[in-house]
Amino acid sequence: MDDNYIIGRQPILDRNERLYGYELLFRSTDVNEADIQDAGRATANVIINTLASFGIAELLGGRKGFINVDEDMLMDEVLELLPQEHIVIELLESISPSPELLERCLALKEAGFCLALDDHEYCPSFTELYAIVDIVKIDLFQTPLESLPEIIACLRRHPCKLLAEKVESSEQFVACHALGFDYFQGYYFARPDIIKKKKMDEDAMTLLKLMRLLSDDAGIEIIEQAFRESPALTYKLLMLVNSVAFGHRTKIQGVRHAIAMTGRLQIKRWVQLALFAADGDDNFDHPLVDMAATRAGLMEQLAFVHPGLQFDGESPDRAFMTGILSLMESIYDVAVEDIISNLNLNEDVAAALVDREGPYGTLLRVMEHLEDLDMRSASAELVSIGINPSTLAEIQLHAYNWRKSG
Numbered sequence: 001m002d003d004n005y006i007i008g009r010q011p012i013l014d015r016n017e018r019l020y021g022y023e024l025l026f027r028s029t030d031v032n033e034a035d036i037q038d039a040g041r042a043t044a045n046v047i048i049n050t051l052a053s054f055g056i057a058e059l060l061g062g063r064k065g066f067i068n069v070d071e072d073m074l075m076d077e078v079l080e081l082l083p084q085e086h087i088v089i090e091l092l093e094s095i096s097p098s099p100e101l102l103e104r105c106l107a108l109k110e111a112g113f114c115l116a117l118d119d120h121e122y123c124p125s126f127t128e129l130y131a132i133v134d135i136v137k138i139d140l141f142q143t144p145l146e147s148l149p150e151i152i153a154c155l156r157r158h159p160c161k162l163l164a165e166k167v168e169s170s171e172q173f174v175a176c177h178a179l180g181f182d183y184f185q186g187y188y189f190a191r192p193d194i195i196k197k198k199k200m201d202e203d204a205m206t207l208l209k210l211m212r213l214l215s216d217d218a219g220i221e222i223i224e225q226a227f228r229e230s231p232a233l234t235y236k237l238l239m240l241v242n243s244v245a246f247g248h249r250t251k252i253q254g255v256r257h258a259i260a261m262t263g264r265l266q267i268k269r270w271v272q273l274a275l276f277a278a279d280g281d282d283n284f285d286h287p288l289v290d291m292a293a294t295r296a297g298l299m300e301q302l303a304f305v306h307p308g309l310q311f312d313g314e315s316p317d318r319a320f321m322t323g324i325l326s327l328m329e330s331i332y333d334v335a336v337e338d339i340i341s342n343l344n345l346n347e348d349v350a351a352a353l354v355d356r357e358g359p360y361g362t363l364l365r366v367m368e369h370l371e372d373l374d375m376r377s378a379s380a381e382l383v384s385i386g387i388n389p390s391t392l393a394e395i396q397l398h399a400y401n402w403r404k405s406g
Contacts, residue, residue, distance in 0.1 A: 006392045008373050011287050012185045018285040021064030027375040056086055059400055066090045084112035093119040097129045105132050122151045130158040137163040145175055189287045190330050200334050203233045207275050208342050214268040227255045237274055272324040296323030298399035299363045307386040308359050322352045322360040
């Protein structure tokens with residue numbers, strides 16, 4: 001992989017708020033470089049040096065990956081190296097619908113690629129292109145909500161689907177959902193209003209209890225007994241463990257079998273992730289589950305190379321747990337101090353969760369910068385603790401794909 005770049009993923013959800021895919025965004029890891037201005041050059045570098053042999057199915061978890069291309073890149077044969085079943089070619093707003101471009105788009109469609117228009121503003125001169133592309137993305141920063149009905153009416157004359165981009169609040173999601181948008185992009189799902197946060201119910205409290213038992217290396221009989229207190233929770237956990245993402249060939253029949261097959265550490269992690277599954281969620285299509293898993297996985301990998309943590313055998317697990325618990329406030333109306341008390345957390349983990357301090361706090365800040373695609377700040381944090389930012393690229397797949405390692 002090119003050491004100068006890291007791939008960021010921004011989630012794209014369907015109308016049921018399930019993960020449909022990700023926009024793949026390429027950023028420099030060099031703290032001395034300005035943000036990438038030449039999107040086409042960045043994309044070309046990553047496609048040529050990375051994506052063609054990167055294990056893109058693992059990077060995307062079987063979902064669609066949206067990749068920005070300018071007109072020059074669109075015409076480049078290197079695009080055809082990519083697996084068309086996974087890739088949506090996203091045409092930047094700088095393109096113009098020339099006969100040559102229309103011909104190229106038709107050829108890519110015939111080859112099996114999906115096409116999208118990025119940051120698009122409706123224009124009659126694009127009529128022929130509207131008949132070809134699969135998705136039109138509308139940027140809510142550029143397009144006021146009140147002007148959307150007229151734009152949508154024009155675009156609905158064509159077979160393309162509509163994606164609302166930069167959805168930053170639940171209110172925007174609801175408004176765009178009512179207008180009939182098919183897909184939604186943005187981190188609004190991780191910033192719910194306070195009134196929408198859930199109280200800690202009995203199942204959630206049982207999960208916290210299980211987390212503590214697993215951390216304390218409790219016996220299998222005690223762990224099984226905790227599960228028996230909530231049959232519904234047992235069912236949900238077994239559904240998660242048996243999901244496609246987990247990669248087991250043999251169906252797991254019970255808690256004891258699950259621990260024997262996957263190991264205590266992996267079960268502990270599934271218990272942690274189950275805290276994020278909303279009522280009725282039995283898989284990993286929920287965006288908060290995916291976000292928590294990725295944040296925790298990358299923090300764990302960074303702990304292996306952190307100069308102050310790498311010789312502490314407990315640090316990867318603590319880093320992982322810090323990542324998971326740092327998103328608890330997104331779904332539960334519970335004070336972080338209460339979580340710390342219930343789990344009897346390590347002091348360094350507690351300091352990270354409360355004040356973003358200490359070694360795990362630094363790793364948590366790195367993750368928050370990465371999720372905001374602020375590579376400059378993330379790189380500066382890493383350099384300050386003696387981690388080369390280029391290691392992000394090397395360990396990225398482990399973070400995105402840890403759930404298949406069991």
